[in-house]
Amino acid sequence: MKKFRYLLISYISIFILFPLIRLINKKFYDKNILPQVINSSCNSKPIDYQRKKIIPQAKGLVLEIGIGPGSNLKHYEQNNVKKIIGVDPSSELNKIAIKRAEKHNLTVEFLIESADNLSVPDNSIDTVVSTYALCSIPNPSMTLKEIHRVLKPTGRFIFSEHGLAPDTSVSFIQNGIDFFYPKIAGGCHVNRDIESLLTQNSFKIEKLENIYLPGTQKFLGYNSWGSVSI
Ligand SMILES: C[S@@+](CC[C@H](N)C(=O)[O-])C[C@H]1O[C@@H](n2cnc3c(N)ncnc32)[C@H](O)[C@@H]1O
Numbered sequence: 229m230k231k232f233r234y235l236l237i238s239y240i241s242i243f244i245l246f247p248l249i250r251l252i253n254k255k256f257y258d259k260n261i262l263p264q265v266i267n268s269s270c271n272s273k274p275i276d277y278q279r280k281k282i283i284p285q286a287k288g289l290v291l292e293i294g295i296g297p298g299s300n301l302k303h304y305e306q307n308n309v310k311k312i313i314g315v316d317p318s319s320e321l322n323k324i325a326i327k328r329a330e331k332h333n334l335t336v337e338f339l340i341e342s343a344d345n346l347s348v349p350d351n352s353i354d355t356v357v358s359t360y361a362l363c364s365i366p367n368p369s370m371t372l373k374e375i376h377r378v379l380k381p382t383g384r385f386i387f388s389e390h391g392l393a394p395d396t397s398v399s400f401i402q403n404g405i406d407f408f409y410p411k412i413a414g415g416c417h418v419n420r421d422i423e424s425l426l427t428q429n430s431f432k433i434e435k436l437e438n439i440y441l442p443g444t445q446k447f448l449g450y451n452s453w454g455s456v457s458i
Contacts, residue, residue, distance in 0.1 A: 231443055238445065246412040262414050263320040267297045270360055274441040274449070278388040279303050279359060282453055285386050288354025291315065291378060293343040293371065294361025298325030301332050311335040313353075317342050318414075344370035348378045356385040362422065363390060364415045372429035379458050385431065388453035391422040393446065394438075401447045422452040431456035 250257040283303035295314035329336040344367045356375045362368045402419040434455045441449035
């Protein structure tokens with residue numbers, strides 16, 4: 229019953245409430261509602277479970293792209309991480325991330341910039357992290373090229389992302405809503421093929437697993453996670 233109520237509320241919000249508010253006042257929606265939508269939708273239990281699977285693997289100098297509200301910060305192993313460089317163009321989300329960073333004993337430098345044009349030197353990063361960001365970055369291929377450039381030859385890119393589902397009944401919906409969904413969800417495209425993006429951009433897959441996240445609408449919850457090297 230609780231699950232049904234949650235799914236009903238989220239369908240009404242996604243398909244009626246949010247588009248309506250954004251239509252009436254885009255500036256208000258983008259400044260006041262969107263950061264809260266991103267912060268709360270990215271902090272569901274299944275997503276937090278995914279974070280715990282990958283974030284503790286980060287070590288050395290870490291670059292987190294699309295760090296947003298800093299939801300991963302609590303999962304880093306303090307003893308393994310020298311410093312985290314958090315990249316995100318959203319200054320609204322950065323305010324939430326700064327507060328979270330203060331709570332944890334981590335050295336975090338925030339760069340308010342786009343991940344497809346990083347001010348980070350070549351071959352300098354031990355671990356690049358991306359969680360639920362490749363869906364929202366306007367140019368994911370350019371971003372992956374940048375990740376390739378900044379990773380040390382021994383470095384790893386670890387990720388947990390949602391994207392295009394293999395089932396046609398789900399991908400039909402994902403492709404069908406792409407004309408409006410990014411507008412209410414901070415540019416999030418639910419129909420990006422994560423594995424293809426990685427292999428097309430010359431990453432070598434070390435580990436890749438896929439599931440539909442439990443308690444999540446299938447069109448939002450086809451999750452791919454793992455690690456790749458250059
Ligand atoms: C769905 S949120 C995920 C946030 C965070 N990674 C997490 O796991 O909760 C997508 C994030 O991608 C960020 N983003 C959008 N365009 C970007 C870009 N060009 N470069 C870097 N991050 C970007 C957004 O600001 C937002 O913080």
